[in-house]
Amino acid sequence: MPNVEVLTNGQFQAVYNVLSLALASMGATTVFLLVVMNRVLPRYRIAVAVSAMVTLIAAYHYFRIFNSFSDAYVAVEAGAPGVADSFALIQGVGFNEGYRYVDWLLTVPLLLFETIAVLALPAAVRSSLLWKLIPASVLMIVLGWPGEITAEIAPKAIWGALSTIPFLYILYVLFVELSKAAKTQPNQVGKDLAGLRWLLLATWGVYPISYMFPMFGLDGADSFVYRQIGYSIADVLAKCLFGLLIYKIARVKSMYDDPQFAAVEMKEAPSSEKSSA
Amino acid sequence: MPNVEVLTNGQFQAVYNVLSLALASMGATTVFLLVVMNRVLPRYRIAVAVSAMVTLIAAYHYFRIFNSFSDAYVAVEAGAPGVADSFALIQGVGFNEGYRYVDWLLTVPLLLFETIAVLALPAAVRSSLLWKLIPASVLMIVLGWPGEITAEIAPKAIWGALSTIPFLYILYVLFVELSKAAKTQPNQVGKDLAGLRWLLLATWGVYPISYMFPMFGLDGADSFVYRQIGYSIADVLAKCLFGLLIYKIARVKSMYDDPQFAAVEMKEAPSSEKSSA
Numbered sequence: 078m079p080n081v082e083v084l085t086n087g088q089f090q091a092v093y094n095v096l097s098l099a100l101a102s103m104g105a106t107t108v109f110l111l112v113v114m115n116r117v118l119p120r121y122r123i124a125v126a127v128s129a130m131v132t133l134i135a136a137y138h139y140f141r142i143f144n145s146f147s148d149a150y151v152a153v154e155a156g157a158p159g160v161a162d163s164f165a166l167i168q169g170v171g172f173n174e175g176y177r178y179v180d181w182l183l184t185v186p187l188l189l190f191e192t193i194a195v196l197a198l199p200a201a202v203r204s205s206l207l208w209k210l211i212p213a214s215v216l217m218i219v220l221g222w223p224g225e226i227t228a229e230i231a232p233k234a235i236w237g238a239l240s241t242i243p244f245l246y247i248l249y250v251l252f253v254e255l256s257k258a259a260k261t262q263p264n265q266v267g268k269d270l271a272g273l274r275w276l277l278l279a280t281w282g283v284y285p286i287s288y289m290f291p292m293f294g295l296d297g298a299d300s301f302v303y304r305q306i307g308y309s310i311a312d313v314l315a316k317c318l319f320g321l322l323i324y325k326i327a328r329v330k331s332m333y334d335d336p337q338f339a340a341v342e343m344k345e346a347p348s349s350e351k352s353s354a
Numbered sequence: 355m356p357n358v359e360v361l362t363n364g365q366f367q368a369v370y371n372v373l374s375l376a377l378a379s380m381g382a383t384t385v386f387l388l389v390v391m392n393r394v395l396p397r398y399r400i401a402v403a404v405s406a407m408v409t410l411i412a413a414y415h416y417f418r419i420f421n422s423f424s425d426a427y428v429a430v431e432a433g434a435p436g437v438a439d440s441f442a443l444i445q446g447v448g449f450n451e452g453y454r455y456v457d458w459l460l461t462v463p464l465l466l467f468e469t470i471a472v473l474a475l476p477a478a479v480r481s482s483l484l485w486k487l488i489p490a491s492v493l494m495i496v497l498g499w500p501g502e503i504t505a506e507i508a509p510k511a512i513w514g515a516l517s518t519i520p521f522l523y524i525l526y527v528l529f530v531e532l533s534k535a536a537k538t539q540p541n542q543v544g545k546d547l548a549g550l551r552w553l554l555l556a557t558w559g560v561y562p563i564s565y566m567f568p569m570f571g572l573d574g575a576d577s578f579v580y581r582q583i584g585y586s587i588a589d590v591l592a593k594c595l596f597g598l599l600i601y602k603i604a605r606v607k608s609m610y611d612d613p614q615f616a617a618v619e620m621k622e623a624p625s626s627e628k629s630s631a
Contacts, residue, residue, distance in 0.1 A: 094452040101414050101460060105407045112388060112403050116396065152446035161448055342396050343474075 080149065081301045082166045088298055089150060089164040092305045096143040099309040103136035106317040110324060116342070118334060121327035124195035128320035131184045131191070135316050138180040139309075145173045146305075177308060178225065181218045186211045188319060189247070192273060193255075195326050196266075202258050209250050217243040221288065230292055237288060244285075248278065263333045269326045276319055283311035357426065358578045359443045365575055366427060366441040369582045373420040376586040380413035383594040387601060393619070395611060398604035401472035405597035408461045408468070412593050415457040416586075422450045423582075454585060455502065458495045463488045465596065466524070469550060470532075472603050473543075479535050486527050494520040498565065507569055514565060521562075525555065540610045546603045553596055560588035 084092070110129035114122050149172040152161035166172075189210040193203055217240050224236030251274050259270055287304045290296065295303075332339035361369070387406035391399050426449040429438035443449075466487040470480055494517050501513030528551055536547055564581045567573065572580075609616035 090450070090452055093450070094456050097418065097453065098456045098459065101411050101456070104414065105411045105460070108410060109403060109407050112391070112406070113400070116399065152448060154445055161446065 080166050080172050081298045084150060084164045084298050084302070086152075086161045086163060088302045089152075089161070092302055093143075093147060095306050095309045096139060096146060099313050100136060100139035100143055102313045102317045103132045103139055106132040106320055107136055110320055113324065117324070117327040118331040118338060120197050120334075121195060121331060124191045125320075125324050125327055127187050127191040127194060128323045131187045131316050132320055134183050134187075135180055135312060138176045139312075142173075142176050145176070174225075178218060178222050180312075182215065184316065185214045185218060188277075188315070189214055191320070191323050192251075192277075195323050195330070196259055196262065196270070197330065198258055206250065206255060206258065209254070210247055213243040213246050213250070216240075217247065221284075225288060228291065228296075233288075233292060237285065241285070244281070251277070263330065265329050266326055266333070269322060269329065273319065273322050273326070276314065276322065280311045280315035280319075283307050357443050357449050358575045361427065361441045361575055361579070363438045363440060365579045366438075369423060369579055370420075372583050372586045373416060373423060376590050377413060377416035377420055379590045379594045380409045380416055383409040383597055384413055387597055390601065394601070394604040395608040395615060397474050397611075398472060398608060401468045401600050402597075402604055404464050404468040404471060405600045408464045408593050409597055411460050411464075412457055412589060415453045416589075419450075419453050422448075422453070451502075455495060455499050457589075459492065461593065462491045462495060465554075465592070466491055468597070468600050469528075469554075472600050472607070473536055473539065473547070474607065475535055483527065483532060483535065486531070487524055490520040490523050490527070493517075494524065498561075502565065505568065505573075510565075510569060514562065518562070521558070528554070540607065542606050543603055543610070546599060546606065550596065550599050550603070553591065553599065557588045557592035557596075560584050 107129050110125055110132065114125045114129070117125060149167060149170045150164040151167050153163045153165050155162040190207065193206050193210070196203075198206070220236055220240035220243070222236075224233045224240065227233055227236075255270075255274075259267070262270065287307045290300045290304060328342075332342060384406050387402055387409065391402045391406070394402060426443060426447045427441040428444050430440045430442050431437060432439040467484065470483050470487070473480075475483070497513055497517035497520070499513075501510045501517065504510055504513075532547075532551075536544070539547065564584045567577045567581055605619075609619065
């Protein structure tokens with residue numbers, strides 16, 4: 078898709094600041110998750126470590142996206158000096174959006190891995206779920222890419238539709254098959270798991286909506302700005318908030334599994350029967 | 355708001371050095387808090403970890419603010435070579451103040467989180483306080499932004515007034531509701547908590563005062579310099595000093611909760627009856 082040639086000052090600042098916000102969020106979440114990783118029982122640490130890798134990979138990509146964006150445009154001062162009236166695309170530089178797809182190709186399978194890992198399901202069940210989810214997620218990202226780079230409506234619609242098939246299959250596995258497998262989870266974990274899935278659905282839903290902007294005739298500077306803001310906010314929620322929820326589930330399950338751990342970590346064990354046992 | 359076009363040598367140096375001071379403080383506080391995090395009982399570590407994330411995020415933003423400021427101006431040598439007489443804004447670069455708002459959007463909710471987390475209140479009370487404080491703080495920052503970027507007085511006053519509503523609500527929750535919830539805290543913690551709240555009120559008060567400068571007709575280079583210095587000092591107090599106070603409260607509470615921990619951490623246990631027991 079061709080880059081937008083001119084952005085107003087406000088449009089440029091909005092994209093610039095939201096990219097920086099995403100970078101800061103990803104970096105801080107990475108450090109936080111690594112620092113608190115040992116505050117859950119060993120069996121849940123892999124899920125927290127993988128969550129930190131997702132935000133680390135995303136921090137790297139946002140660093141690249143931020144630099145690519147700020148290098149691609151130059152301020153144009155038509156009136157008072159010191160006040161940019163607009164920002165113009167520099168000939169021969171270009172803003173690289175490919176980073177986003179590379180990021181998703183790495184992080185989306187890892188997000189599905191951490192979702193399954195935190196449940197500590199029996200090995201056979203976990204393995205079967207991962208063999209369904211991970212190939213489907215790779216297929217979803219790969220099929221979306223040809224549609225993203227074309228400006229034409231027909232191929233965009235076809236690749237978008239093809240990419241939707243594995244997306245729907247992932248939802249089926251998460252909402253139907255995973256529910257059966259996760260029936261035996263403690264009550265609070267059941268609620269958090271439901272929250273996790275809805276967060277995934279809500280944030281992943283932003284990507285196809287942004288993808289379809291050009292099909293609705295939204296393809297100028299405004300559409301570009303909304304897409305960047307939408308992708309960035311969705312990424313922060315889908316990776317940082319998601320990772321923190323994974324950590325919360327790991328904490329709740331650690332305390333549920335081991336009342337002694339709960340007694341050390343909190344003033345009391347979660348329920349009085351347990352602490353008196 | 356347009357950037358200031360010319361700064362005297364002294365004005366430029368003052369802003370440059372105070373931004374660097376803030377960056378150094380944020381970075382060092384982050385490392386310190388992470389290093390000493392395990393010197394409190396496990397139940398208080400989340401508050402110390404989140405305090406470190408606040409200063410980490412702020413360190414990132416001060417790094418960006420510092421670079422943005424020093425890239426935006428060029429030294430003008432009118433007299434003796436090697437002596438800058440003034441600093442002029444470079445055409446087409448600009449100093450980005452948006453970083454401050456992005457920083458507050460992330461750190462202010464986290465500051466409120468650490469304040470509640472360090473008290474180790476019952477889960478239901480903690481959750482209820484956080485559900486009041488965090489949305490209010492996000493609203494406060496978001497409503498302040500349109501007023502910050504405009505140079506006109508009327509919209510500035512309206513957005514400022516709207517932003518004040520959630521600010522007053524936060525103060526009400528912290529000074530009234532939190533007091534009730536924190537009644538059972540040990541004596542020293544009660545005093546430290548009072549200190550924490552007054553620090554928060556005093557430092558957060560700097561932001562609306564700086565915000566109102568242009569309404570008092572203060573809008574030249576001097577006002578810019580005072581605003582940068584005011585924001586930076588307020589940030590150092592509100593984040594570094596605040597984080598260190600959180601750590602102190604966590605230490606006091608750890609020793610109060612667990613005399614054995616106190617005996618290891620200090621030469622004597624806090625009270626003689628306890629050490630003789």
